[in-house]
Each structure stands twice: as structure tokens, then as C-alpha cells.
Amino acid sequence: MGGFFGTVSTEKCATDLFYGTDYQSHLGTRRGGMATYSSKEKGFYRAIHHLENTYFRTRFEPELPKFVGEAGIGVISDTDAQPMLFNSHLGRFALVTVAKVNNIDEIADKLLQENMHLSEFSSGKVNPTELIGLLIVRGKDFVDGIENVFRSVKGSCSMLLLTEDGIIAARDAWGRTPIVVGQKEGAMAATSENTAFPNLGYETTYYVGPGEIVRLRANGMEQLRRPNKHMQMCSFLWIYYGFPTSSYEGKNVEEMRFHTGRVMGESDDTEVDSVGAIPDSGAGMAIGYSAGSRVPYQRGISKYTPTWPRSFMPANQEVRNLVAKMKLIPNKAMLQDKRCLFCDDSIVRGTQLRENAASLKKLGAKEVHMRIACPPLIYSCPFVNFSASKSELELITRRVIKDLETHADKATMLDDAHTAQNVDVSAERIKAYATTDSPEYKAMVAEIAKRLKLDTLKFSKLETIVEAIGLDKCRICTHCFDGSSFHSLEEENPIS
Numbered sequence: 001m002g003g004f005f006g007t008v009s010t011e012k013c014a015t016d017l018f019y020g021t022d023y024q025s026h027l028g029t030r031r032g033g034m035a036t037y038s039s040k041e042k043g044f045y046r047a048i049h050h051l052e053n054t055y056f057r058t059r060f061e062p063e064l065p066k067f068v069g070e071a072g073i074g075v076i077s078d079t080d081a082q083p084m085l086f087n088s089h090l091g092r093f094a095l096v097t098v099a100k101v102n103n104i105d106e107i108a109d110k111l112l113q114e115n116m117h118l119s120e121f122s123s124g125k126v127n128p129t130e131l132i133g134l135l136i137v138r139g140k141d142f143v144d145g146i147e148n149v150f151r152s153v154k155g156s157c158s159m160l161l162l163t164e165d166g167i168i169a170a171r172d173a174w175g176r177t178p179i180v181v182g183q184k185e186g187a188m189a190a191t192s193e194n195t196a197f198p199n200l201g202y203e204t205t206y207y208v209g210p211g212e213i214v215r216l217r218a219n220g221m222e223q224l225r226r227p228n229k230h231m232q233m234c235s236f237l238w239i240y241y242g243f244p245t246s247s248y249e250g251k252n253v254e255e256m257r258f259h260t261g262r263v264m265g266e267s268d269d270t271e272v273d274s275v276g277a278i279p280d281s282g283a284g285m286a287i288g289y290s291a292g293s294r295v296p297y298q299r300g301i302s303k304y305t306p307t308w309p310r311s312f313m314p315a316n317q318e319v320r321n322l323v324a325k326m327k328l329i330p331n332k333a334m335l336q337d338k339r340c341l342f343c344d345d346s347i348v349r350g351t352q353l354r355e356n357a358a359s360l361k362k363l364g365a366k367e368v369h370m371r372i373a374c375p376p377l378i379y380s381c382p383f384v385n386f387s388a389s390k391s392e393l394e395l396i397t398r399r400v401i402k403d404l405e406t407h408a409d410k411a412t413m414l415d416d417a418h419t420a421q422n423v424d425v426s427a428e429r430i431k432a433y434a435t436t437d438s439p440e441y442k443a444m445v446a447e448i449a450k451r452l453k454l455d456t457l458k459f460s461k462l463e464t465i466v467e468a469i470g471l472d473k474c475r476i477c478t479h480c481f482d483g484s485s486f487h488s489l490e491e492e493n494p495i496s
Contacts (some may be wrong), residue, residue: 001177001241002098003027003192006073006160010186010218014067016200020189021074022056023196026243028076032056032123035083035094037162038069041393044094044162045069048081056341065276070218073162078385082129083162088137090145091164095136098177098192100156100385101128106151107135132157141319143213143224146170150211156383160190165218168224175210175231176383176477178248181221188216195246207249230285232477234384238469240281240345240375241386258291259468260373260460261343265292270369270456271339278344278356279303279328285373287345300342300360303327325355336364339455343371347448350396354452367455375462375481376444383477400447401425401433404440428485434482436461 007016011378017034033048045067049059052407056076075096077084083094101107108118108126116134118126139145142161149157150173154416158177161168169181169190180194182202189197194204208214209227235251241262242253265275265288275295277286290297304327340360347353357368380392380399392398405425432440451456462481466473478484 001027002077004075004096005191005196006161007189008071008167008216008427013072014064014071018064020196024076025056026195027426030078031081032076033083034074036069036072037161064267066393073160080127080129084129084133086133094162095133097129097132097159099128100155101153102155135457142168166215168215170213171208173211176234179208181206193243193246195243206483231475235476254284256468258288260464261285261288262292263464265289272299272341273338273339276300276342278342281345282343298334299326300340303331304329330363332363339367340365341369345373350393350452357453369456372452372459375459377480379480379483381480394486400444
């Protein structure tokens with residue numbers, strides 16, 4: 001996915017920019033970059049580094065003195081190298097984005113046919129941030145150029161532009177990813193995650209609306225474009241990606257997770273001796289479940305944070321699996337002879353969870369029950385770079401659905417290694433499995449529990465997620481759970 005931070009101040013901004021960008025580390029693992037502008041020297045300074053083998057602070061701290069100036073933007077990304085620098089009829093500017101451009105090749109071909117050029121490539125592919133910058137500079141001004149992005153991109157795009165006159169923040173036209181504005185004396189900031197604000201002295205003052213464009217200067221904010229009426233905020237940000245102290249649309253991440261856990265705990269009649277979490281994002285739900293069920297919360301699994309923070313995960317899947325195993329350490333003393341219930345944010349492939357369950361039983365747990373903070377992930381996301389579900393073939397739900405549809409009599413079932421990959425399941429049948437408590441849904445959940453060797457498995461209901469977030473269903477995106485969205489991927493983004 002990715003996250004960004006930008007600040008403009010009456011003083012030097014490098015320290016705030018450095019730490020503010022570092023506070024986005026849980027959103028991306030591949031590349032980091034920062035750019036500053038000095039009004040005194042009339043110049044930009046930029047640096048970009050790979051983060052796949054180290055951390056943002058380690059990479060950027062040695063060259064922090066080079067980032068002179070009163071305004072700057074930074075990004076941690078799972079995709080392209082950024083910030084990108086541009087010099088055009090609009091003036092000089094640096095650009096960072098959190099984007100998923102599904103029609104990137106189509107846009108690139110069109111620009112090339114119009115005698116534009118693309119100079120930046122990442123792993124042999126077009127750099128999305130450069131592409132977005134080229135769409136911007138085709139406008140008569142920055143607002144017109146950003147609206148050109150909204151009209152052109154299928155997917156999503158939020159961005160920060162560091163200009164010679166402050167920072168321009170523009171949120172995705174459907175509001176799929178957030179931008180939050182903060183203020184302190186002599187400075188303004190805009191960020192994906194306002195968890196960056198408290199320790200830097202900023203107060204959250206504004207949530208940028210879908211398609212809204214604002215300009216930040218050290219002394220305040222100016223609205224350049226009003227927000228669109230419709231919004232489709234990604235619900236998975238609250239469930240998984242968001243840091244516990246962050247808030248989107250005024251709703252705190254940890255508060256939302258606690259709510260989902262408490263609701264499930266109040267209604268669950270499974271008898272267990274302890275409630276725990278798969279660290280880290282399962283903790284909020286587990287604490288809520290404990291409160292709702294009145295079963296004590298215990299740390300049966302702890303995360304070894306000194307060397308395995310969530311922000312560092314290798315890109316290679318085999319290594320990711322190893323890291324996921326090595327960073328979580330079970331505590332035999334808290335598991336022995338107990339009926340243990342654990343909460344986790346989601347199940348994607350299921351491989352690691354199956355290994356965790358086997359390990360817990362081996363260490364003496366009598367029973368292992370799993371409660372998941374979201375509904376089953378059944379559809380891959382076409383709107384946001386949710387790295388865990390790029391292909392529906394990777395989802396354990398889809399593998400199970402194919403097997404259930406292949407063996408309708410349920411007499412024999414294939415294991416994961418022999419999934420019926422060649423079976424086409426109709427959209428109507430998939431929808432049946434996505435419908436909470438339908439016979440198909442129950443069969444799917446039961447089979448997943450069996451494959452993962454869990455004593456019981458339950459997922460939060462979609463209605464609970466909507467209630468916990470506190471926005472109308474039509475204002476949040478739940479596509480990965482139920483396949484629905486306010487608009488089709490083919491539809492143009494709203495401009496009015």
C-alpha cells in the first residue's frame with residue numbers, strides 16, 4: 001500500500017518530516033523517499049532509498065542535514081520510487097502518491113502517442129507517480145491537472161505536491177485512501193496516518209474529503225476544490241492497515257477494533273479459558289472480545305519486536321512466511337492445558353495460521369479457537385494496493401469454494417495442494433458464499449476451520465464492521481468481503 005507525510009513550517013522542517021514519514025512505515029516496506037524545498041535557496045533536495053533490507057530511519061538519518069528548507073514531503077511505498085520532481089509551466093514541484101493505477105499501460109500509451117515521454121521505470125515497468133505527474137502538468141493549473149488525474153485513473157490516487165508555494169494535498173476522488181490535516185504553531189501537516197501527529201506536537205484539525213484539494217502554508221489551509229458527495233473509504237484500513245492510534249473520518253482504529261471484538265464476545269457461546277491475539281493487529285479485537293465475553297485476556301503469543309517490527313517484511317513470499325513464523329513466539333506457560341481463543345485481523349492464504357494452530361497444540365493447548373476481525377476475504381481488491389490479496393487464486397476462501405463446488409455431494413474434499421483450479425464458479429454462486437450465515441457460507445467456514453486444524457472458526461459480520469466504523473454502508477468500500485462497490489471499476493471517477 002503506502003503512506004505519506006508532508007509539512008510546511010516557518011522554521012526548518014527536516015525533523016518533523018523525517019519522523020512524520022517514519023510513522024508511515026507500517027503501510028509500506030519497499031521504498032522510502034523525502035523531498036524538501038528551501039525558499040531561501042530556491043531549490044529542492046530529494047533522496048530515495050530501498051527499504052527491503054533495512055528500515056527507513058537507518059537509511060535516511062545519516063543524510064538528514066541535507067534536507068534543508070521549510071517545506072517537505074515524504075513517502076513509504078510498496079510500489080514505485082518516489083518522490084518525483086517536475087519542472088513545467090505550472091512551476092517546479094515534487095510529488096508523492098498512494099495509488100493503484102489499473103489502466104497504467106493505457107494511459108502511458110496515450111501519453112506516448114501525444115509525444116510525451118516516460119523516463120522512470122521500476123523493475124521494467126512504468127513508474128505510476130511519474131505518470132500521474134505527467135497527467136497533472138497537462139492542466140492549465142494544479143487543480144485542473146489533478147482533476148485530469150481523477151478523470152483518467154481507474155483505481156485510486158491520493159497525492160501530496162510540494163510546490164514553491166506550500167503543499168497541495170489531493171485525496172482520491174472516491175476517498176478510498178485518507179488524508180488528514182494537522183496544525184501546530186507555525187506549521188501545518190498532511191498525512192495518511194495521523195498517528196504521526198501527537199509526538200510532533202500537531203493537533204488533528206481536518207479530514208480531507210473525497211476529491212477535495214487543499215493548499216497548506218505555514219499559517220493555515222486554503223480549499224482549492226470542494227469534496228465530492230460520494231465516498232468509498234476502504235474499510236480494511238480500520239481492520240488491518242491502520243495503526244491503533246490513527247483515525248479516519250473521525251473514527252479511531254483501535255476503537256473500531258475493540259467494538260468488533262466486544263460484539264462477537266457478547267454473542268459467542270464457545271467456552272474457553274483465555275482470549276489472546278495474533279500480534280499486532282489482532283490485539284484490539286482480542287481485548288474487546290475479552291471485555292464482551294468476560295474471559296481473561298492473556299498473551300499466549302508475543303511478538304519479538306526488537307528485530308521483527310511489522311514495518312519490515314521481505315518481498316519474497318517464502319521469506320515472508322519464515323519471518324511471520326520467527327517473529328511470533330508462543331508462551332507454553334499460558335497455553336498448557338487451556339482452551340485458547342485467539343483473534344486475528346484476517347485470513348488470506350491461511351498457511352501461517354495453520355502452522356500457528358499446529359504449534360499451539362504441540363505446546364499443550366487443549367483447544368485452539370480463532371475469531372477473525374473481518375468477514376471472509378472472497379474478492380481481490382481492484383481499488384487499493386492491498387498487497388496480501390493481489391490474486392483471488394491466493395485466497396483460501398476461493399480455493400475452498402472451488403472444491404466445494406467441485407464436490408457438491410461433500411463426500412470427498414481435496415486438500416490445498418490439489419485444489420480444483422480449472423473449475424469456473426459463477427458470480428452468483430460466489431455471492432452465495434459471501435452471504436453471511438447462508439448454507440454456503442457455513443460450509444465454507446467449516447471447511448476452512450478443518451483445513452487450518454482449528455476447533456472453531458468465526459468471522460465478524462459485515463453489519464458489525466459497518467456499525468463499528470460508524471459510517472453509512474454506502475460511504476465505505478466492502479468489495480473484498482461482498483463484491484459490492486458504489487460504482488464499477490469501469491466508471492469514471494466523479495468530478496462534480
